[in-house]
Amino acid sequence: xxxxxxxxxxxxxxxxxxxxxxxxxxxxxxxxxxxxxxxxxxxxxxxxxxxxxxxxxxxxxxxxxxxxxxxxxxxxxxxxxxxxxxxxxxxxxxxxxxxxxxxxxxxxxxxxxxxxxxxxxxxxxxxxxxxxxxxxxxxxxxxxxxxxxxxxxxxxxxxxxxxxxxxxxxxxxxxxxxxxxxxxxxxxxxxxxxxxxxxxxxxxxxxxxxxxxxxxxxxxxxxxxxxxxxxxxxxxxxxxxxxxxxxxxxxxxxxxxxxxxxxxxxxxxxxxxxxxxxxxxxxxxxxxxxxxxxxxxxxxxxxxxxxxxxxxxxxxxxxxxxxxxxxxxxxxxxxxxxxxxxxxxxxxxxxxxxxxxxxxxxxxxxxxxxxxxxxxxxxxxxxxxxxxxxxxxxxxxxxxxxxxxxxxxxxxxxxxxxxxxxxxxxxxxxxxxxxxxxxxxxxxxxxxxxxxxxxxxxxxxxxxxxxx
Numbered sequence: 484x485x486x487x488x489x490x491x492x493x494x495x496x497x498x499x500x501x502x503x504x505x506x507x508x509x510x511x512x513x514x515x516x517x518x519x520x521x522x523x524x525x526x527x528x529x530x531x532x533x534x535x536x537x538x539x540x541x542x543x544x545x546x547x548x549x550x551x552x553x554x555x556x557x558x559x560x561x562x563x564x565x566x567x568x569x570x571x572x573x574x575x576x577x578x579x580x581x582x583x584x585x586x587x588x589x590x591x592x593x594x595x596x597x598x599x600x601x602x603x604x605x606x607x608x609x610x611x612x613x614x615x616x617x618x619x620x621x622x623x624x625x626x627x628x629x630x631x632x633x634x635x636x637x638x639x640x641x642x643x644x645x646x647x648x649x650x651x652x653x654x655x656x657x658x659x660x661x662x663x664x665x666x667x668x669x670x671x672x673x674x675x676x677x678x679x680x681x682x683x684x685x686x687x688x689x690x691x692x693x694x695x696x697x698x699x700x701x702x703x704x705x706x707x708x709x710x711x712x713x714x715x716x717x718x719x720x721x722x723x724x725x726x727x728x729x730x731x732x733x734x735x736x737x738x739x740x741x742x743x744x745x746x747x748x749x750x751x752x753x754x755x756x757x758x759x760x761x762x763x764x765x766x767x768x769x770x771x772x773x774x775x776x777x778x779x780x781x782x783x784x785x786x787x788x789x790x791x792x793x794x795x796x797x798x799x800x801x802x803x804x805x806x807x808x809x810x811x812x813x814x815x816x817x818x819x820x821x822x823x824x825x826x827x828x829x830x831x832x833x834x835x836x837x838x839x840x841x842x843x844x845x846x847x848x849x850x851x852x853x854x855x856x857x858x859x860x861x862x863x864x865x866x867x868x869x870x871x872x873x874x875x876x877x878x879x880x881x882x883x884x885x886x887x888x889x890x891x892x893x894x895x896x897x898x899x900x901x902x903x904x905x906x907x908x909x910x911x912x913x914x915x916x917x918x919x920x921x922x923x924x925x926x927x928x929x930x931x932x933x934x935x936x937x938x939x940x941x942x943x944x945x946x947x948x949x950x951x
Contacts, residue, residue, distance in 0.1 A: 497511075497512070497530070499533070499537070500529075500530045500533035500534060500537070501529065501530070501533060502533070503532070503533035503534075503536040503537050503577065503580075503581060504529040504530065504532040504533035504536065504584065505581050505584055505585040506529045506533075506851065506855070510522065510851060510854060510855070511525070511526045511529060511530070511851065512526075521850070522849070522850040522851045522854060523850075524849045524850055524851075525849035525850045525851025525852060525854070526851065528843065528847060528849050528851065529851060531843070532584060532840045532843060532844060535580075535836070535837075535839060535840040536577060536580040536581060536584065536840065537577065538836075539576060539580055539610065539614070539836075539837055540573045540574070540576045540577035540580065541573055542614045542833075543572055543573055543576035543610055543613055543614055544569040544570055544572050544573025544574075544576065545569060545573075545614075545617065546613045546614045546615075546616060546617045547568060547569045547572035547573075547613060548565045548566055548568060548569025548570075548572075549565075549569075549616075549617035549620075549621075550616065550617065551564065551565035551568050551569070552565035576610060579606065579610075580840070583603050583606065583841060584840060584841070584844055586599070600841065600842075603841050604838065604841075607834060607837040607838055607841065608834060610837060611830055611833040611834040611837055612830065614833050615826065615829040615830050615833050616812075618829055619812065619825065619826050619829055620808055620812060622825075623812075623815070623822060623825075626815065626822070627808055627811045627812060627815065630811035630814060630815055631807045631808070631810075631811045634807070634810060634811060634814070635797060635798070635807075638797050639794060639797055642790055642793045642794060642797060643790050645793075646786045646787075646789040646790040646793065647782075647786045647790075649786070649789060650782040650783075650785045650786045650789065651782055652779065652782040652783060652786050655775060655778050655779045655782055656779060658775050659772065659775050659776065659779060662768055662771055662772040662775060663772065665764075665768045666765060666768045666769060666772060669761055669764045669765035669768055670765060672757075672761040672764075673758055673761045673762060673765065676754060676757070677753050677754060677756075677757040679753065680750065680753060680754060680757075683746070683749065683750050683753065684750060686746060687743060687746040687747055687750060690739075690742055690743045690746050691743045693739065694736075694739035694740050694742070694743050697735065697736060697739045698736045698739065698740070701732045701733070701735060701736045702736075704728075704732055705729050705732050705733065708725045708728055708729050708732075709725075709729065711725055712725045712726065712729075
């Protein structure tokens, strides 16, 4: 069967290798009369370059498919799309490698080679990173998952804090703490005494002691006076004096007691006013605290809504694949020197392999290169000769055209303007004939004069033609 023909498959594989190396298979398979390959060394070189181009195209396609699959969480439709995108990227990488290989001339100057290697090395670096990334991620999957979890947890904590800050919850909670402290102080103040109460009680105590002393002394004096009054004959002036003294002393004792009672009332009034003031403050603080608590409840509800919305986005980002893996990989490369060394090792390995094809094409000049360069020089020479012949032909045509124009100009100069005069006469004659045809309302004399004019122009035109 044709499908299982090994020779056909070998031919197709060789054609693909030659096409990847930007060389014709006919050139590589040319043989002499003895069946030996004419370009044996160059043949192996370009088959190897083609194999490297195909190798890097396949690995680049795998790297792109891996990254895209991680972006879509490896769903069925997403995986199919990633495979298609990976195939397209492999084709793009294959075309890019072919263009880099095709643009290299092994016989170029060292300056041109240095410039060519510089920008090709940049493209090779980008291609190597595309290939290194999936291998690095797969080889460090467990550690990357840990990093993704840590980053997600940190972002969730920050999300909770920012959601509370956005709704003003920390400020309200601090206000509630301050109001709680004020409420406790107000309750303590209600149970305490006014600041001036101690001094007032001290004055009241002094007043009471003084009133007691005065009362004790006054009662002794009254007792003495009453005893003296008992021995005095009634109706005597001395009796009236003693009674007056007793009354005055009793009034003084009552006045001292009254002053103490007044001070006691002032103390009671101060305590009552103090307690009323502090109770009012407590009520005000309690009302404000209640309002603040209501605001805190509303802020907590809004904070929970914001936090839940952002949490869903953070969890989706953590499970998105590529973005989370890329962020975790970047953080791991910054913090872990061993992972960084591993990534550099992978990168140098793929970069070196990718640069092999470019370096081989630059450095080695084989028989195939000589054949291709000679063919290219011959074709350029042939194109140059064809271009020169075409230019000469165009110049000759321009010369013939210029000579024709000059001949016509000379003929016109020899004519001395007779043709132009005849043409003007003919145009004037045509205008007069049109006037004759359209002039039905003209008089007979006008038509006769117009006919004479036409006849004269006809005679003049005939003379011009005879003169030419």
